Amino acid sequence: MKSITIKQAWDGGEKCLHCSIRNLALFSDLQQDDFNLLHQPINEYMIPVGDELYTEKDKAHFVFTIRSGMIKLVHYLENGNYRIVRLLRPGDLAGIEALNGSRYLHHAIALQNTDVCRIPVEVIEQLNSNTPHLYKQLTASWQKVQSDADVWLVELTVGNSRQRVANLLLYLDDFSEEGSFYLPTREDIGALLGITTETASRIIAEFKRLGFLQVERQMAKIDKSKF
Amino acid sequence: MKSITIKQAWDGGEKCLHCSIRNLALFSDLQQDDFNLLHQPINEYMIPVGDELYTEKDKAHFVFTIRSGMIKLVHYLENGNYRIVRLLRPGDLAGIEALNGSRYLHHAIALQNTDVCRIPVEVIEQLNSNTPHLYKQLTASWQKVQSDADVWLVELTVGNSRQRVANLLLYLDDFSEEGSFYLPTREDIGALLGITTETASRIIAEFKRLGFLQVERQMAKIDKSKF
DNA sequence: CGGATCGTTGACAGGTATCAATGCTGGTGG
DNA sequence: CCACCAGCATTGATACCTGTCAACGATCCG
Numbered sequence: 001m002k003s004i005t006i007k008q009a010w011d012g013g014e015k016c017l018h019c020s021i022r023n024l025a026l027f028s029d030l031q032q033d034d035f036n037l038l039h040q041p042i043n044e045y046m047i048p049v050g051d052e053l054y055t056e057k058d059k060a061h062f063v064f065t066i067r068s069g070m071i072k073l074v075h076y077l078e079n080g081n082y083r084i085v086r087l088l089r090p091g092d093l094a095g096i097e098a099l100n101g102s103r104y105l106h107h108a109i110a111l112q113n114t115d116v117c118r119i120p121v122e123v124i125e126q127l128n129s130n131t132p133h134l135y136k137q138l139t140a141s142w143q144k145v146q147s148d149a150d151v152w153l154v155e156l157t158v159g160n161s162r163q164r165v166a167n168l169l170l171y172l173d174d175f176s177e178e179g180s181f182y183l184p185t186r187e188d189i190g191a192l193l194g195i196t197t198e199t200a201s202r203i204i205a206e207f208k209r210l211g212f213l214q215v216e217r218q219m220a221k222i223d224k225s226k227f
Numbered sequence: 228m229k230s231i232t233i234k235q236a237w238d239g240g241e242k243c244l245h246c247s248i249r250n251l252a253l254f255s256d257l258q259q260d261d262f263n264l265l266h267q268p269i270n271e272y273m274i275p276v277g278d279e280l281y282t283e284k285d286k287a288h289f290v291f292t293i294r295s296g297m298i299k300l301v302h303y304l305e306n307g308n309y310r311i312v313r314l315l316r317p318g319d320l321a322g323i324e325a326l327n328g329s330r331y332l333h334h335a336i337a338l339q340n341t342d343v344c345r346i347p348v349e350v351i352e353q354l355n356s357n358t359p360h361l362y363k364q365l366t367a368s369w370q371k372v373q374s375d376a377d378v379w380l381v382e383l384t385v386g387n388s389r390q391r392v393a394n395l396l397l398y399l400d401d402f403s404e405e406g407s408f409y410l411p412t413r414e415d416i417g418a419l420l421g422i423t424t425e426t427a428s429r430i431i432a433e434f435k436r437l438g439f440l441q442v443e444r445q446m447a448k449i450d451k452s453k454f
Numbered sequence: 455c456g457g458a459t460c461g462t463t464g465a466c467a468g469g470t471a472t473c474a475a476t477g478c479t480g481g482t483g484g
Numbered sequence: 485c486c487a488c489c490a491g492c493a494t495t496g497a498t499a500c501c502t503g504t505c506a507a508c509g510a511t512c513c514g
Binding site: 099 | 355377
């Protein structure tokens with residue numbers, strides 16, 4: 001965690017209660033009273049582009065909720081190569097493996113400036129033993145992990161490079177309702193899809209030439225009618 | 228569930244208490260008393276090769292523990308193609324997504340004759356609200372799903388076909404301590420690795436010629452020193 | 455302005471899909 | 485018991501796709 005910027009900290013769950021993404025997040029089912037059970041601070045951080053939220057080496061003491069931005073979960077191979085195994089968007093949980101007391105399973109790196117809430121494991125355990133309202137959300141989160149992983153596998157590792165890039169663009173487009181979405185670097189696209197940087201670049205360039213894709217800065221729009 | 232063979236049914240958890248794979252399974256932390264909470268039968272079935280344990284269409288009422296054999300979880304694509312997204316071996320859970328009351332996420336098909344225990348969702352929910360001993364195992368199961376999915380992604384979708392087949396053989400070899408393991412059909416190997424049946428066949432044949440691999444019936448041995 | 459990083463493009467070799475034909479094997483019925 | 489069949493495995497030929505190595509362009513930032 002190089003240069004994490006702390007934005008806020010508080011003792012109760014007052015802010016959580018009125019959180020703008022609460023309906024997406026872990027605490028959506030909690031009742032007013034449940035928030036009084038929070039005895040450890042939940043902090044909000046901004047992770048700048050390229051910084052790590054956590055790494056595989058870190059002892060896992062916290063679960064994170066993504067409030068805005070995007071996080072990549074990276075698995076490094078022995079040979080120095082790496083593969084991006086998942087992308088996390090607002091409402092997703094990062095590091096739920098912390099609930100098992102183990103270490104984190106990935107390197108979590110910000111693709112954009114990303115706001116997160118850092119929830120101590122003890123808070124979740126305490127809530128779990130004192131209110132029944134969290135359990136369901138946790139189960140749902142685990143299931144989302146499973147189903148995301150499957151979609152990932154099926155959509156992004158099947159077919160030739162062109163199909164995979166197209167599927168990735170559609171997937172990224174789903175992330176954002178504003179019509180444009182963050183386009184990762186060609187190297188990251190390669191790591192996402194298991195192809196080389198050059199192949200990723202060629203295909204993105206081709207899509208731009210054909211008018212399927214417009215890119216400005218790092219933001220992209222696609223013309224879905226042409227897919 | 229075409230021709231599922233029922234082997235046993237019982238009311239209490241007597242058999243679970245003395246189950247030979249209990250240390251691998253969901254109930255490993257349960258105490259003697261906890262088993263008295265089981266008020267619905269847990270049945271044991273044998274699923275013959277090729278039969279379905281469940282499909283995506285099925286309402287998810289049960290979680291299954293694999294006692295022996297092997298199950299493939301299959302995700303079908305719209306175009307009729309399919310991809311195997313995970314293999315389940317003894318001790319693994321199938322269909323934990325049932326705990327969310329949803330439908331199953333995959334087709335679960337037996338690759339070998341497979342013994343399973345069928346646990347009603349209600350049993351798990353009841354245990355969860357009456358004893359604290361199950362929660363940890365459930366969390367561990369969810370985490371295993373996540374970590375298996377990542378290993379799968381990293382080991383079996385990276386590199387060229389030869390490397391992937393080699394990794395798959397090593398992965399399958401881990402399944403069985405008896406020195407030999409079940410070798411899937413070439414078509415299934417293709418669906419596991421995202422390559423064509425022909426490519427899978429060519430590489431398996433090459434490994435056999437080179438002496439890396441011996442196959443008898445559907446059982447295989449590998450010479451790890453040559454990998 | 456200069457350097458660093460990222461993106462694009464070309465040439466070529468090697469890998470993979472595709473289409474097609476042929477071998478192999480286990481199971482079935484005569 | 486044997487012949488036959490269906491399904492699976494193997495192999496070949498070819499076109500296409502992708503990785504690799506290399507060069508150059510674009511953009512950002514100090």
